[in-house]
Every structure is written in structure tokens, then in C-alpha cells.
Amino acid sequence: MQLFQSTDKLFRIINNNYNLLPVFNRFGIHPGFKDKTVEQVCKEKNINKDFFLALINTYNNPDYFPEEELKSFSPLLIVDYLKKTHAYYLLYFLPKIERLLSKLVSSNIETNSEFKMIVSFFENYKKELIIHIKDEEDNVFPHVINFVQDHQKSNIKNAPTSFEKEHSNVEMKLSDLKNLLIKYLDPVYDNNDFNEFVSSLYQFEKDIIDHARIEDHILVSQIKELKKLT
Amino acid sequence: MKRVIFVVHSSEIVRCGLTLILRKYFNIEITQLSSVNELSSYTHTSNSIIILFVEAQPLVQEKLFLKLKNNNDVYFIGIDGDTEQEQNFVADYRIDFLVSGLKIQSIVSEILNTSNHQTVELAESSDLTTREKDVLKLVALGHSSKEIADQLFISIHTVISHRKNLTEKLGIKSISGLTVYAILNKLIDTDSINPEDLI
Numbered sequence: 411m412q413l414f415q416s417t418d419k420l421f422r423i424i425n426n427n428y429n430l431l432p433v434f435n436r437f438g439i440h441p442g443f444k445d446k447t448v449e450q451v452c453k454e455k456n457i458n459k460d461f462f463l464a465l466i467n468t469y470n471n472p473d474y475f476p477e478e479e480l481k482s483f484s485p486l487l488i489v490d491y492l493k494k495t496h497a498y499y500l501l502y503f504l505p506k507i508e509r510l511l512s513k514l515v516s517s518n519i520e521t522n523s524e525f526k527m528i529v530s531f532f533e534n535y536k537k538e539l540i541i542h543i544k545d546e547e548d549n550v551f552p553h554v555i556n557f558v559q560d561h562q563k564s565n566i567k568n569a570p571t572s573f574e575k576e577h578s579n580v581e582m583k584l585s586d587l588k589n590l591l592i593k594y595l596d597p598v599y600d601n602n603d604f605n606e607f608v609s610s611l612y613q614f615e616k617d618i619i620d621h622a623r624i625e626d627h628i629l630v631s632q633i634k635e636l637k638k639l640t
Numbered sequence: 641m642k643r644v645i646f647v648v649h650s651s652e653i654v655r656c657g658l659t660l661i662l663r664k665y666f667n668i669e670i671t672q673l674s675s676v677n678e679l680s681s682y683t684h685t686s687n688s689i690i691i692l693f694v695e696a697q698p699l700v701q702e703k704l705f706l707k708l709k710n711n712n713d714v715y716f717i718g719i720d721g722d723t724e725q726e727q728n729f730v731a732d733y734r735i736d737f738l739v740s741g742l743k744i745q746s747i748v749s750e751i752l753n754t755s756n757h758q759t760v761e762l763a764e765s766s767d768l769t770t771r772e773k774d775v776l777k778l779v780a781l782g783h784s785s786k787e788i789a790d791q792l793f794i795s796i797h798t799v800i801s802h803r804k805n806l807t808e809k810l811g812i813k814s815i816s817g818l819t820v821y822a823i824l825n826k827l828i829d830t831d832s833i834n835p836e837d838l839i
Contacts, residue, residue, distance in 0.1 A: 473644070473682055473684065473685040473688075474681055474682060475681060475682070475683070475684040476680070476681035477680070477681070477683075477684075478680065479681070523830070523835070524823070524824050526835075526836065527820045527823050527824065527835060527836070527839065528820065530836045530839050531816060531817070531820050531839055534816060534839055579814070582813045582814050582817075583814050583816070583817065585811075585813070586812045586813060586814050586816075586817030586820075587817070589810070589811045589812055589817075590812065590817060590820055590821060590824070593810075593811065594821060594824050594825070595824065623684075
């Protein structure tokens with residue numbers, strides 16, 4: 411697997427893996443790249459080049475995870491990236507999946523109770539995911555930011571040092587949903603609507619696994635380090 | 641199992657040359673690294689057959705190799721140069737700069753063949769036994785393993801083992817996912833209860 415470098419052109423990177431477009435957006439990088447390289451655009455937009463490269467390479471290759479390097483970046487950078495990812499899920503991806511699901515439901519030849527089960531399963535999954543995201547936004551990120559920026563030590567002590575349980579629950583249910591759809595549901599729907607829905611689930615899963623990996627291995631150990639300073 | 645090859649050598653000529661030869665014979669992902677330290681970014685790899693072509697030098701990174709070995713099938717192929725240190729290098733195979741492409745091909749094929757034999761394919765079948773179905777029904781209705789054990793007059797360990805088996809067979813792990821499965825397959829009677837309350 412190739413590793414992207416600072417001399418690589420942005421359009422080549424996207425040609426290589428278009429799933430990186432939303433990751434680019436999280437850094438405020440938008441298409442119309444012309445022939446700009448990573449180095450040029452990072453300088454222009456005042457982005458930490460090494461951080462950007464580490465994240466796109468990690469995202470691009472599930473086996474690549476430069477743990478030590480990622481830990482060396484400021485927790486503020488990590489939190490900022492994670493927050494943008496959350497916003498992407500809440501404002502774009504979950505509503506999109508919901509839209510595709512309701513399109514699929516309305517394409518059903520007959521209203522069947524079985525399909526209702528899938529819908530309720532997804533509704534519950536979504537609720538749990540939103541609670542988990544809100545919990546991090548309210549009870550984890552602010553403590554990290556306050557500590558690093560203003561040296562407020564009081565609250566970091568209460569920040570959790572593991573999200574693995576919640577994450578594996580989120581990943582498990584998403585994988586269950588896919589299996590139920592692909593293995594066990596009778597095909598009483600429009601095929602194209604079904605395919606669109608399922609591919610959005612796969613894409614979401616990929617993003618969320620990468621996101622959880624950064625929280626579980628990088629943010630958590632940074633919080634542990636911050637706690638030691640109190 | 642996924643298969644990956646790493647070519648780790650300080651000389652770019654060696655790395656690129658070896659990669660070129662390997663590409664001729666195998667359609668396997670090849671990653672080139674200039675030093676073993678860079679392997680630390682790949683220690684999250686799991687469940688793979690990893691073939692490491694490494695410049696023969698004492699294993700300064702033993703821990704790292706061990707980490708890879710924990711979750712993967714790892715094979716070392718030492719590349720001998722002209723140094724004296726290489727005698728201490730422990731490898732599954734050794735090659736030097738005069739090696740032929742054919743020899744490289746036969747080493748890699750051999751590794752892939754042996755590791756194929758070791759891969760045990762899990763029996764994929766979603767046919768549940770009657771007992772597993774009994775357990776599944778009760779799980780879907782929201783009972784704990786202890787309650788299920790009492791109702792079916794079996795030990796809690798047996799219940800846990802049934803639960804593990806049916807999860808593996810179905811590919812569904814969460815309780816609410818199992819409930820949906822049970823309803824889709826009409827294992828529980830949805831006339832008497834509102835199925836949406838169960839999930």
C-alpha cells in the first residue's frame with residue numbers, strides 16, 4: 411500500500427481514493443485543487459502538514475497506524491478533527507442513511523412487519539450513537555480543551571479513559587444491521603434503493619472504525635498523560 | 641486470510657528491484673520501508689500472512705516483530721549483504737544479492753502453500769440446532785443467561801456456549817440484532833407481543 415507524501419498532488423490522492431474527500435473537507439480543503447500538492451495547500455491554509463498526512467494515510471490504509479507519531483500531535487488538533495467528524499456524522503451521514511432507508515421502505519411492494527423491525531433496529535442504533543457522540547462532546551472534549559488551553563485542571567480528572575465498550579457496541583450493531591439485511595431479509599424492495607442503502611452503511615462503517623481507532627488509541631492515551639500532570 | 645509483503649531495506653535499489661520481481665509473480669500488496677522502525681506503524685495488522693523481506697541485521701526491533709507475530713502468520717526472509725552482523729540474524733529463509741527471481745518465487749510460493757494448510761475455515765452454516773433455537777427465543781424475549789438456564793434446566797455454562805455458537809453461526813452479535821433475526825424467522829410469536837418493544 412502506498413503512503414501519500416507531502417509532494418503528492420491532491421487530485422492524485424483523490425483519484426487514488428475518493429473516500430478521502432470528506433477527510434479533506436474536515437481540514438477545510440475543498441476541490442478545485444488544480445496542481446497543488448499537500449505541502450502547498452497546507453502552507454496556504456495553515457494546516458499542520460504532518461498531521462494531515464498521518465490522518466489521510468491512516469484513513470487510506472486500515473493496517474497503517476503510526477501510533478507514536480499521532481500521539482505526538484497536540485490534543486487540540488486531535489479533538490478538533492474528531493469534532494468535525496462528529497458533525498459530519500450528525501449533520502450529513504446519519505440523515506443521509508435515514509433518507510435512503512425511508513426511500514427503501516416506501517419502495518416496498520407490500521408493507522411488511524419484518525421491514526419495520528429493521529427500521530426500529532436502525533432507529534435504536536441511531537439513538538445510541540447520538541447519545542455516545544453527545545457524551546463525548548459534552549463530557550470529554552471540553553475538559554481536554556480547557557486543560558490544554560487554560561490549564562484548568564479540575565475537570566480532566568473526571569474524563570473517561572476508555573470508550574472501547576461503547577465503540578464495540580456501535581460497531582457490532584452496525585455489522586448486525588448489514589448482516590440482517592444481506593443474509594436474512596426477504597427481497598421485497600427496489601434493488602437499487604437497497605443497494606444504495608447498504609453501500610452507505612459500508613461507507614459509514616469504514617469511517618466510524620477509523621474514527622474509533624483514533625479515539626481509542628490516541629485521544630485516550632493523551633487524556634491519561636494529561637491526568638498525570640494534575 | 642489477507643496476505644501482505646513488506647520489503648524492508650535501506651537501499652532503494654534493492655527495495656525497488658525486489659518489489660519489481662515480486663510483482664512479476666504475485667498479485668499481493670507490497671509495502672516498501674527503508675527501516676524496520678517504520679514497521680511500528682503497522683503493528684495493528686491482524687489476521688494476515690505477513691512476508692517480511694528484511695535486510696539481515698541483528699534484530700533490534702524484536703519486540704515489534706513479536707507484536708506482529710501475535711496476531712499474524714509472520715515469515716522472515718533475510719537479505720544478506722556484506723556485513724558481519726548478519727550471522728546473528730534469525731530468519732526462516734535467506735537470500736543474497738545474487739539470488740534469482742525464480743528462487744524468490746519458489747520461496748514465496750512455499751510460504752503461501754504452507755500457510756494455506758494452516759488456515760482453518762470456519763464452518764459456515766446457519767442451521768441452528770433445536771437447543772440453540774430454544775436459547776435464541778429466550779434471548780430475543782429479553783431473558784438473561786441465568787434465567788434461560790433455569791427455564792431450560794441446563795447449566796449457565798451450557799447456555800453461554802449455545803449463545804456463543806449461535807452468534808457465530810448467524811453472524812449477529814447484539815441482543816437486539818438476535819431479536820430481529822428471531823422475528824424475521826418467526827421463532828417468536830409476534831401476535832401476543834409488540835415486536836418493536838423488544839428491540
